[in-house]
Amino acid sequence: MILFKYLPVNVIKFIKSNPIAARYVVDGLFIGSAVNIAASNVNLFAMRLGANDYQLSLVQFLPQMFTLMVLIPGGLYMDSIVNKKRIVIVTLAVILLGYLLCSLSPFSGVNAIPFFLTSLSLAGGAMALYLIAWQSFFPNVVDHMARNKVLTLRTRIILYINVIVPVLIGIVLASIGTLKGKIIAHQAFFLCTCLLLLLNALNFRRFRTARFTELPKRISFSEIKKAGKSLLHNKPFVIFALSALFFHMTWHLDWTLYFIGQVQYLGMNEFQLGLVPMGAAAIQIITLKFWSRKNERHGVVLPFTFGILGLSLCPVFMIISVSLRIPAAPYLFIIFHMLAHIPFCVITLNLFQCLLQVVDEKNRSFSMSVFACLLCFSNAVMPVAGVALYHFLGGDINGFRYTFAILFVLRIIAAGFWFLRWRSMPAVKS
Numbered sequence: 001m002i003l004f005k006y007l008p009v010n011v012i013k014f015i016k017s018n019p020i021a022a023r024y025v026v027d028g029l030f031i032g033s034a035v036n037i038a039a040s041n042v043n044l045f046a047m048r049l050g051a052n053d054y055q056l057s058l059v060q061f062l063p064q065m066f067t068l069m070v071l072i073p074g075g076l077y078m079d080s081i082v083n084k085k086r087i088v089i090v091t092l093a094v095i096l097l098g099y100l101l102c103s104l105s106p107f108s109g110v111n112a113i114p115f116f117l118t119s120l121s122l123a124g125g126a127m128a129l130y131l132i133a134w135q136s137f138f139p140n141v142v143d144h145m146a147r148n149k150v151l152t153l154r155t156r157i158i159l160y161i162n163v164i165v166p167v168l169i170g171i172v173l174a175s176i177g178t179l180k181g182k183i184i185a186h187q188a189f190f191l192c193t194c195l196l197l198l199l200n201a202l203n204f205r206r207f208r209t210a211r212f213t214e215l216p217k218r219i220s221f222s223e224i225k226k227a228g229k230s231l232l233h234n235k236p237f238v239i240f241a242l243s244a245l246f247f248h249m250t251w252h253l254d255w256t257l258y259f260i261g262q263v264q265y266l267g268m269n270e271f272q273l274g275l276v277p278m279g280a281a282a283i284q285i286i287t288l289k290f291w292s293r294k295n296e297r298h299g300v301v302l303p304f305t306f307g308i309l310g311l312s313l314c315p316v317f318m319i320i321s322v323s324l325r326i327p328a329a330p331y332l333f334i335i336f337h338m339l340a341h342i343p344f345c346v347i348t349l350n351l352f353q354c355l356l357q358v359v360d361e362k363n364r365s366f367s368m369s370v371f372a373c374l375l376c377f378s379n380a381v382m383p384v385a386g387v388a389l390y391h392f393l394g395g396d397i398n399g400f401r402y403t404f405a406i407l408f409v410l411r412i413i414a415a416g417f418w419f420l421r422w423r424s425m426p427a428v429k430s
Helices: 011-017 019-039 042-048 053-080 084-103 105-141 144-175 179-205 221-232 235-252 255-265 270-298 302-324 329-340 345-358 364-392 397-424
Strands: none
Touching (some): 019 144, 042 179, 105 364, 144 179, 144 270, 221 364, 235 397, 255 364, 270 302, 302 345, 364 397
């Protein structure tokens, strides 16, 4: 009976009372599966295509830099149109095209890596625009009082997918003995991603929206200047953006280092690498209902602090795991990683809701694009900075420990900033 407590048994009841939620459940199912399959392919696929260390760093860097170039123009364009549903569908189609081209990379011969990186950048930029379009469209079709419940349900579906997909991919790849076979498997995974994106585009076509009578807004330099000035004078948004940016910078610092620690110092195989996100997702499924209730009682800002504190434990557990030097260290690390992710679901669940509290209705997409640009810049630069810090401190096991000790301190500071923001801004407590 305890197991059924955490299954989405209330989905049908909630959907009947809120039909829009059904579409977002389906969206979470398709986009969650697609992102998981694609993310599980990127680094390993590039490595098997012959990417060196420098090219592997570009797998993270180039898509983020391309995203920076398209977010602001894309956000301004979204604010100029009335029907955001069409943009959601178009961006899904472009993501599909990018991943389809990724699957064709091995046929490019000596140009496989540049072709793959270009295709991945196209998909990454379109994914960022999809998220902005999705976030702008969401408040138009979901009532304010239902947002937390709909997002909780969607997040729960994605977490179930996070449990299943990485392990299945790890099992499949580990069972294939040849390099050629593994590359074919990666191509098949990308094609599955394309199919899921197509199904999600068809799902969004079925969203019922009110008939729009407003005329599209013209984009002009004066309007851009006015939107930027309005954004800078929006003090709640500025404080939120700076607090969230500092937190993400401390988070993004170890994205590459985590992979190095798992593979180089813990010696984890493909199956064990799949167990890491599976365990983290499983513990979030168990705790999601608890944190959703905390949101309803205390607002969405304060619980976010506990999410940052949970991430603060990740560096500590990594230091302990790589220092054990015992055969069971990879599995102890998986357990530690699960414990650190007990409050992590509030990061996914609350960040978007916190953003909605501080953006202006008139320039919502533009504000979201600016915020997304800040996060993309952090996502592009900070993993490289983390590796540089690691090598500056020696590039060995001791340098690895010192780097993660610094990360722990920085994340505690980030949690402190977020808590002070909550204390000093009563308006965002609800």
